Amino acid sequence: MNDTLLLLVPIAAEHKALLLARFQVIEATDPAARAAAIAAHAADIELVLTNGSVGFTAAEIAALPRLKLLAALGAGYENLDRAAARARGVALCNGAGTNDDCVADHALALLLASVRALPQQGKALRAGIWRDDLLLYPSLGGRRLGIVGLGAIGRKIAHRAAAFGMVIGYHNRTPRPDAGDASYFDSPQGLAAWADDLVVATPGGAATRHIVDAAVLAALGAGGHVVNIARGSCVDTAALAAALKAGQIAGAALDVYESEPQPPAELASLDNVILTPHVAGWSPESVRASVQNFIDNADALRRGAPLPTPI
Numbered sequence: 001m002n003d004t005l006l007l008l009v010p011i012a013a014e015h016k017a018l019l020l021a022r023f024q025v026i027e028a029t030d031p032a033a034r035a036a037a038i039a040a041h042a043a044d045i046e047l048v049l050t051n052g053s054v055g056f057t058a059a060e061i062a063a064l065p066r067l068k069l070l071a072a073l074g075a076g077y078e079n080l081d082r083a084a085a086r087a088r089g090v091a092l093c094n095g096a097g098t099n100d101d102c103v104a105d106h107a108l109a110l111l112l113a114s115v116r117a118l119p120q121q122g123k124a125l126r127a128g129i130w131r132d133d134l135l136l137y138p139s140l141g142g143r144r145l146g147i148v149g150l151g152a153i154g155r156k157i158a159h160r161a162a163a164f165g166m167v168i169g170y171h172n173r174t175p176r177p178d179a180g181d182a183s184y185f186d187s188p189q190g191l192a193a194w195a196d197d198l199v200v201a202t203p204g205g206a207a208t209r210h211i212v213d214a215a216v217l218a219a220l221g222a223g224g225h226v227v228n229i230a231r232g233s234c235v236d237t238a239a240l241a242a243a244l245k246a247g248q249i250a251g252a253a254l255d256v257y258e259s260e261p262q263p264p265a266e267l268a269s270l271d272n273v274i275l276t277p278h279v280a281g282w283s284p285e286s287v288r289a290s291v292q293n294f295i296d297n298a299d300a301l302r303r304g305a306p307l308p309t310p311i
Contacts, residue, residue, distance in 0.1 A: 002022065002023050002024050003023050003024065003046045003047055003298065003302075004023065004024040004026065004041065004044040004045050004046050004047070004066075005019060005023035005024065005025050005026065005045075005046070005047040005048070005049060006026050006028060006037060006038070006041070006045045006047070006048045006049070006064075007019065007025050007026065007027045007028070007029070007049050008028060008029060008034060008048065008049065008050040008051075008054050008056070009029060009049065009050060009051050009054055009073055010029045011073075011287060011291065012284075012287065014284075014288075015287050015288055015291045018288070018291050018292065018295065019049075019291065019294075019295070022295055022298075023047065023298075024044075026041055026045065038060060038063055038064070042063050042064055042065070043065065043066065044066065045064045045066065045067060046066050046067060046068050046069070047067075047068065047069045047071070047298055048064075048067065048069070048070050048071065049071050049073060049294055050070070050071070050072060050073070050080065051072050051073045051074050051076065052072055052074060052075075052076025052077045052078045052079055052080070052094075052204065052231070053076070053079060053231075053260075053278075054079065055078070055079025055080050055081075056070055056079070056080050056081065057081055057084075058081040058083075058084035061081060061084045061085055061088055061090060062084070062088075067088070067090050068090060068091060068301065069090065069091045069092075069093065069297065069298055069301050070085050070090050070091070070092050070093075071092070071093045071094065071095075071294050071297060071298075072093070072094040072095060072311070073094075073095050073290050073291070073294065074094065074095045074098075074099060074281055074290060075094055075095055075096050075097075075098075075099070075100070075152075075153070075281075076094070076203065076204060076231065077092070077094050077311055078203065078204040078205040078231065080092065080311075082311060091297075091301055091307060091310070092310065092311035093294070093297040093307045093308075093309050093310050093311060094309055094311050095289075095290040095293050095294065095309065096152070096309045097152060097293075097309065098286060098289040098290040098293050099281035099282070099283075099286035099287075099289070099290060100152050100153045100156050101156060101286070102280065102281050102282065102283045102285070102286040103153050103156075103201075103229055103280045103281045104153055104156035104157045104159075104160055105160070106229060106255060106276070106279070106280035106281075107153075107157045107160075107199055107201070107227055107229045107280065108157065108160045108161065108164075110227045110229070110253035110254075110255065110274060110276070111140070111145075111161075111197060111199065111225065111227050111253065112140065113253060113274055114225040114227065114250075114251040114252065114253040114272075114274055115137065115138060115140060115143070115197065115225050115251070116137045116138075117135075117137045117251070117272075119271070119274060120271055120272070121134060121137075123271070138223075140161070140164040140165065140166055141164060141165030141166070142165060142166070142167070143166050143167070143196040143197060144166070144167045144168075144169060144194060144195045144196045144197070145158075145161045145166045145167070145168055145169070145195060145196070145197050145198075145199060146169045146170065146171070146185070146191040146192060146194065146195030146197070146198045146199070147168065147169070147170040147171075147182075147198075147199050147201055148170070148171050148188055148191065148198065148199070148200045148201060148202050148211060148212065148230075148234070149170075149171070149172065149200065149201040149202025149203065149208075149230065150170040150171075150172050150176050150179060150182070150201075151201065151202075151203070153201050153229075154170065154199075154201040154202075155178070155179075157199055157201055158170070158179075158180075158182055161199075168181070168182040168183070169182060169183040169184070169185055169191055169194055169195060170182050170183070170184060170185070170191065171184075171185045171186070171187065171188050171190070171191040172184070188211050188212060188216045189215050189216050189219045190219075192212075192216045192217070192219035192220040192224070193219040193220075193221075195220065195224065196223060196224060196225075197220075197224055197225045197226075197227070198212065198216075198220055198224065198225070198226050198227070199226075199227045199228075199229070200212055200226070200227065200228040200229070200230045200234050200235060201229060201230050202230050202234060203230070203231070204230060204231030204232075204233050204234060205231075205233075208230075208231070208233070208234050209233045209234070210233070210234070210235070210236040210239075211234050211235075212226065212228075212234060212235045212236065212240075213236045213239055214236065214239035214242070214243070217239055217240065217243040217248060217249055218243070218248060220249055221248075221249065222247060222248060222249065222250060223249075223250050224249045224250055225249065225250055225251045225252065225253065226240065226249060226251075226252045226253070226254075227252070227253045227254070228252075228253075228254045228255065228256055228257070229255045229256065229280040230256060231256055232254075232256040232257040232258040232259070232260055233258060234256075235254070235257075235258075237257060237258045237259070237264050237266055237267065238266060240252055240266075240267065241264075241266035241267055241270070244267070244270055244272060244273065245270070250272065251272040251273065251274075252267070252272070252273050252274070253273070253274035253275075253276075254267070254273070254274070254275055254276075255275075255276045255277075255278055255279065255280040256278050256280075257275070260277075260278055261277070261278075263275055293308065293309060296308050297309060297310075
C-alpha cells in the first residue's frame with residue numbers, strides 16, 4: 001500500500017502526477033483545508049511535503065501519530081518545527097540544490113532589470129519618449145556586487161555576476177575557503193559601504209531578520225540597487241521604502257517580501273521597484289527536480305538508507 005502524503009504547497013498538475021503515481025496524496029494548500037485534512041486523516045498521514053514559508057508546527061506534528069518524514073520542497077525550512085520533529089523521531093529533508101540555478105538566474109535578471117531600469121525605459125517608450133530624452137543607466141561590468149549569504153545559491157550568483165565583469169564581495173557568518181577572489185566583509189553594513197549593489201541570498205529566520213536595515217541601505221548609497229531572492233524577513237520593508245522615496249538608493253528588485261502573498265503596499269506604487277511573486281526558484285525543470293528529490297528521500301527512508309538531502 002502506498003504511503004499517505006499530506007501536500008501543503010500547490011504544484012502544477014504535471015509535477016503532482018509524479019506524487020500521485022507514488023503516494024496516496026491528500027492536498028491541502030490553504031489553512032482551512034490543512035486543518036480539515038489533519039483532523040480527518042491524522043491516523044493515516046505518514047509524509048508531509050511543505051516549504052519554508054508554509055512550514056509545519058509542533059502541534060501539527062503531535063497530531064500525526066504515524067508521521068515519519070517532514071519535507072520542505074525547496075531549500076528553505078525556517079518555519080518547520082525541527083526540534084519537535086526530531087523529538088518525535090521524524091526524519092527531515094529539504095530540496096537543497098534542486099533549484100539553485102533557477103534562483104541564481106532570477107537574481108541576475110532582477111539585478112540587470114533594476115540597474116538598467118528596464119521597466120522605467122519600457123514605460124517611457126510607451127509614453128512616446130525616445131532614448132535621447134532618457135537618462136543613461138550603467139553597465140554591470142566593473143560594478144561591485146555585495147552578496148549577503150554566500151551559500152550554494154550565493155556562490156552561483158557570484159559566478160554569474162563575475163561573468164558580467166562584476167567585482168564580488170560577500171558577508172557570511174564566517175569567511176568561506178571556497179570564495180575565490182571574492183572579498184569578505186564581517187558585517188552587512190561594511191559590505192554595503194563597499195558595494196554598488198546588494199543581493200540578499202541568506203537563509204531566513206530570526207537570525208537574519210532585517211539583516212538589511214536602514215543603516216545598511218544608507219551605507220549602500222544613492223546609486224545602489226537591492227535584490228532580495230532570500231526571504232522577505234531579511235529586508236526591513238519600511239526602511240527600504242523610506243530609502244527609495246528619499247533617493248537614498250536607486251532601486252530595488254524583490255522576489256520575496258514581508259507581506260507575501262500580498263505585494264508590499266509601501267513599495268508597489270514606486271517606479272524604481274520591481275516585484276515578482278516568489279518565483280525565483282520556479283521553473284518546469286527546478287520544480288520537477290524538487291519533487292523527484294522528495295520522492296528519492298521518501299524511498300531512501302523506506303529502505304532504511306541515508307536521506308539524500310537531510311536537514
